[in-house]
Amino acid sequence: MKQAYLWIAGVVGSAAVAGGGIALMQSQPEAIAPEDSAVVTPTTPSTPTQEVPSEPETAAPRPDPKLSDFPHKRLELTDEVPAGSEFDQFRDRLQQAIQARDEAFIRSLLPPDGLFYGFGGPMNIEDMDLNIDDGWFWQVLEKMMALESCEPSDYPPVEAGNPVWVCPNTTQAFYRQYPDPETAPGDEYEFSTIMVMGNNVNVRAAANTNSAVVGILSNELVEFDQATASRLYQDSPDSMPDELESWTPIILPNDVRGYVYSRYAYAPLDPRGLFENVNGQWQLIRVLAGD
Known part of the structure; x- marks a missing residue:
């Protein structure tokens, strides 16, 4: 049962479409590399050797402009939670609990x-x-709440009339700003896109921090490298995705292939939490994933 949940949880990390051969496997890190660079704003390919950065895998404050000299599809996120509201206070407490690995709070x-x-x-x-x-x-919770970007959801509440919040709202923003084109109907459109959320996120030539930086991305959409992902999955079909400490293969608009640190890589079908105050107690009422 847990393995089935893991596959759903890793839509970015491990996805498969029947008949389409679309899959992504994010292999596990082998070593911790030194800090690669600056602070991020919340927001060989067949057998890569992973060296996971101990700090955000982002570029220097003034990255080489040539590394972002290609067309960009920016994704703008908004946080609709009123400052100081009940849900805002709850979200702060939840983020603290996730960082502290407060099992009792999550169970509640x-x-x-x-x-x-x-x-x-x-x-x-x-x-x-x-x-x-x-x-x-x-790992799912930490990535789900990292962007601090939530909005009201039209999902049916447990108690009639209650507001339901969805976090993050990357999927909603994706569909609003980049509707499914007629040329790519169905799930293929969702599986072909990666949303890289963060300022000056490095794109590496290989899945480690020792490889060359081949691009810089900031809060934008890029193509998911399905061919590389499928090959990785075929090489290690039993591997489970690690939502944070792994790498996602992508293709830049200039056709350069590379990897972004998966902490910043979101897919349209990734897990999103639905929160509602039920009988005076905030609950995580459902996790949307794979829809």
Whole structure:
């Protein structure tokens, strides 16, 4: 059961489309590399050797402009949570709990009948690996709440009339700003796109911080390198995605192929949390994924 949840959780990290051969496997890091660069704003390919940065994998404050000399498809995110509101205060507390790996607090947010994740039924809380600091659900939560960009959702509330918040709202922004073109109907459009959220995010020639920087991206859409991802998946079909400490293969608008640190790589079908105040208690009522 847990393996099924992991595949849904890793739509960016591990996705497959029946008959289409689309897949992405994010292999695990082998070593920790020195700090690569500056602070980010929240917001060989077949067998890569991963050296995961201990700090955000972003470029110097004034990166070489030649590294971003190509057309850009910017994605603008807005946070619709009123400052100081009840949900704003709850979100701050949730972010603190995620950083502190506060298992008791996260358990208190889960519905008593189980959390629905993606297309699956109620999830057994023990399958979330909350007792492990780098457990897969902690990785999902950390990435899900990193952007601090939420908006009201039209998802049916548990209690009629209650507002439901979705975090992050990357998927909603993607569909509003870049509607599905007629030339790419269905899931193919979603699976072909990666949203790189952060300022001056490095694009590496290989999946490690020792390789050359071949591009710089800031809050924009790029093409998901499906061919490389499929090859990686075929080489290691049993590998599970690590949502944070891994690399995502992409293709830049100038046809240069590279990798971005997966902490900043979001796919339109990635996990998004739905939050509602139920009987005076905030709950994570559902995780949308793979839709």
